Amino acid sequence: MAGVRDLTVELGGTTALAGISVEVPPGEVTALVGGDGAGKTTLLRAMLGRVAASRGTVDVPPAARIGYEPSTSGVWPTLTVQENVEFVGAAYGMSDGAVRSRADELLTTAGIADARTRLGRDLSGGMRQKLGFCLAMQHSPDLLLLDEPSTGVDPVSRIELWRLVTAAAQGGAAVLMTTTYLDEAERAATVVALQDGEVLAAGDPATVVDAVPGTVSVSDSPPGDGRTWRRGRTFHTWTPADGEVPGRAVTPDLEDSLVALTLARTEETR
Amino acid sequence: MRAMIVKEFRELRRDRRTVAMLVALPLLMLVIFGYAANFTVDELKVAVVGDQAEQAEQQITEQIPADAPATLDLVDVDPDATAADARDQLQDDHVDLAILTGEATETDDGRPTVLIDGSNLFAAQSASVLVAQLGDRVDSEILYNPDLETSWVMVPAIIGLILTFIGTIITSIGLVREREAGTLEQLAVMPLSPTSVVLGKITPYFLLACFDMVLVTLLGVWLFGVPFNGSVLLFAVGAAIFLFAVLGIGVLISTVSQTTGQAVQVALMTMLPQILLSGMIFPLDAMAAGVRWIGYVLPLTWFVELSQGVMLRGAGWDSLWLPVAILAVMATVVFGVAVLRLRRDIAPAKAAR
Numbered sequence: 001m002a003g004v005r006d007l008t009v010e011l012g013g014t015t016a017l018a019g020i021s022v023e024v025p026p027g028e029v030t031a032l033v034g035g036d037g038a039g040k041t042t043l044l045r046a047m048l049g050r051v052a053a054s055r056g057t058v059d060v061p062p063a064a065r066i067g068y069e070p071s072t073s074g075v076w077p078t079l080t081v082q083e084n085v086e087f088v089g090a091a092y093g094m095s096d097g098a099v100r101s102r103a104d105e106l107l108t109t110a111g112i113a114d115a116r117t118r119l120g121r122d123l124s125g126g127m128r129q130k131l132g133f134c135l136a137m138q139h140s141p142d143l144l145l146l147d148e149p150s151t152g153v154d155p156v157s158r159i160e161l162w163r164l165v166t167a168a169a170q171g172g173a174a175v176l177m178t179t180t181y182l183d184e185a186e187r188a189a190t191v192v193a194l195q196d197g198e199v200l201a202a203g204d205p206a207t208v209v210d211a212v213p214g215t216v217s218v219s220d221s222p223p224g225d226g227r228t229w230r231r232g233r234t235f236h237t238w239t240p241a242d243g244e245v246p247g248r249a250v251t252p253d254l255e256d257s258l259v260a261l262t263l264a265r266t267e268e269t270r
Numbered sequence: 271m272r273a274m275i276v277k278e279f280r281e282l283r284r285d286r287r288t289v290a291m292l293v294a295l296p297l298l299m300l301v302i303f304g305y306a307a308n309f310t311v312d313e314l315k316v317a318v319v320g321d322q323a324e325q326a327e328q329q330i331t332e333q334i335p336a337d338a339p340a341t342l343d344l345v346d347v348d349p350d351a352t353a354a355d356a357r358d359q360l361q362d363d364h365v366d367l368a369i370l371t372g373e374a375t376e377t378d379d380g381r382p383t384v385l386i387d388g389s390n391l392f393a394a395q396s397a398s399v400l401v402a403q404l405g406d407r408v409d410s411e412i413l414y415n416p417d418l419e420t421s422w423v424m425v426p427a428i429i430g431l432i433l434t435f436i437g438t439i440i441t442s443i444g445l446v447r448e449r450e451a452g453t454l455e456q457l458a459v460m461p462l463s464p465t466s467v468v469l470g471k472i473t474p475y476f477l478l479a480c481f482d483m484v485l486v487t488l489l490g491v492w493l494f495g496v497p498f499n500g501s502v503l504l505f506a507v508g509a510a511i512f513l514f515a516v517l518g519i520g521v522l523i524s525t526v527s528q529t530t531g532q533a534v535q536v537a538l539m540t541m542l543p544q545i546l547l548s549g550m551i552f553p554l555d556a557m558a559a560g561v562r563w564i565g566y567v568l569p570l571t572w573f574v575e576l577s578q579g580v581m582l583r584g585a586g587w588d589s590l591w592l593p594v595a596i597l598a599v600m601a602t603v604v605f606g607v608a609v610l611r612l613r614r615d616i617a618p619a620k621a622a623r
Contacts (some may be wrong), residue, residue, distance in 0.1 A: 048459045052619035072452030091460045121314035137457075 002143045005176040007056035016042040018197040026174040031188035040178040041091045067141035071148045077121035092139035106134040126157030146177035153220035181253040214240040216245045216256045219247025288522035305558035310392040316342045317359045319351035319372035362589035377409045388415030389582040391423045392553040414582045425490035426577035427550035436479045437516030442533040458616040488533040499584030510575040511597045515569040518605030525611040544570040
């Protein structure tokens with residue numbers, strides 16, 4: 001199975017990943033969540049062999065069996081959609097016929113088949129990300145690494161993109177995608193939350209929610225103890241196991257859980 | 271407004287290259303224009319041949335007027351040498367003019383003949399003035415560029431300038447664009463070997479530059495009537511080697527630049543001294559020694575030497591082996607370092623030891 005074990009990566013003197021283990025099972029989507037600088041992209045780059053591991057092992061299929069979409073989408077701006085597809089197909093050693101039929105299938109599913117003659121740079125953000133996904137999927141890889149494929153994409157395109165990702169997993173690929181949208185991560189089979197290069201929580205979304213210590217509660221006005229965050233019009237508060245809970249206790253969703261886990265972790269290390 | 275000024279200075283300080291340009295450019299300009307910008311060649315290298323060579327030498331030393339536009343450096347005085355030897359010396363660019371005396375002279379009445387190398391435009395102009403002052407006492411002939419056409423001297427040099435432009439600016443932009451768009455990373459993770467990525471990336475620019483070189487050479491010969499007297503093979507080999515050197519500079523620039531703007535900035539900084547100090551505009555012989563050596567470390571200088579030698583003087587391998595050899599060394603070093611750096615950018619990371 002693809003993944004990393006006890007992986008430590010040091011970048012310019014700082015520890016970007018501190019001995020983490022992540023498994024990416026085939027046929028499933030694994031979502032990698034975490035704040036900025038948590039180490040999400042570094043993990044993908046380590047799996048791609050772009051940064052060296054100081055310790056631990058990286059287990060991935062050969063380069064020809066990996067598909068990767070960088071956060072910049074990886075689309076060549078001065079090539080048309082069709083030329084992008086042709087170049088990537090050729091680079092992965094696909095025959096012209098295979099490139100054509102695969103591109104038809106993917107571009108149609110992604111809803112960008114009509115844009116074949118448009119230049120990469122003229123595509124909207126959402127279309128470019130979808131094309132980036134098609135390029136990564138082009139050669140039907142065994143391991144699909146997607147770096148924030150949905151960032152900056154409108155809600156409708158996000159739904160379509162997610163449909164593509166799910167379809168890829170159903171086709172047998174092991175999918176590892178980073179995201180900052182937790183509603184999206186909630187749909188993944190496994191969520192891995194990173195913070196400061198360490199795994200904060202991992203498992204299916206329900207397991208991650210169960211792992212939250214203490215209580216999450218909702219109130220209409222801020223209780224004001226520094227463990228409160230705002231969501232919409234309400235205030236959510238995390239209280240450690242022995243504390244007094246302000247407002248109404250709720251079962252946290254993934255977003256609440258991750259905030260609560262982060263707070264718990266911060267208090268623990270303090 | 272004060273906040274704005276402080277912010278601007280802070281940003282400028284971070285942009286080291288702009289700071290370098292602000293400091294280096296004025297200094298460079300001053301030094302170049304001060305010491306290099308000089309069209310007048312005031313020392314001419316002379317060969318004197320024929321059986322009256324020694325008398326002529328004496329006469330030259332005594333009779334050249336003190337207010338002459340140039341002094342003569344008698345590099346070779348040989349009574350046994352013939353007119354053909356003198357022409358060889360001129361072709362090989364060992365001397366700027368040759369004086370044929372006695373038996374060797376080409377006049378009927380025994381007056382000495384002065385042969386002037388017209389491919390060194392400014393030296394030839396100084397020599398012409400000098401010969402004119404001597405009046406009827408000598409007969410003169412300007413070789414290689416009898417009308418002292420500026421275009422004949424400039425076109426071979428401009429071929430080099432165009433190749434430098436394509437090799438340096440266009441290549442570095444092409445490579446940096448890939449980095450800027452984030453697609454270099456994409457290439458790096460594809461199952462392509464770093465070598466094939468590097469070669470695949472550079473080959474189109476090499477071919478384009480070759481095409482341009484042929485086009486400009488043919489057009490220059492056709493439009494300006496510039497002669498092509500020498501070996502096409504020698505020219506092609508020299509130009510190809512020169513192209514590797516300038517492509518190498520372009521690749522090197524791309525490996526130290528993150529954006530197109532930065533690449534263009536650095537490329538221009540390498541272009542400017544090449545244009546001004548390669549001898550294509552200001553003759554190297556007229557430059558102060560302190561800046562002349564800069565000219566000799568620039569590839570364009572050697573290409574100009576080669577192209578003018580082949581096209582105008584019809585010089586061959588025996589006299590142009592030096593520029594070819596120097597260009598070959600420059601090409602190997604620059605191109606080698608550039609490709610290694612680029613390869614390092616896209617090769618998989620090595621595990622730390």
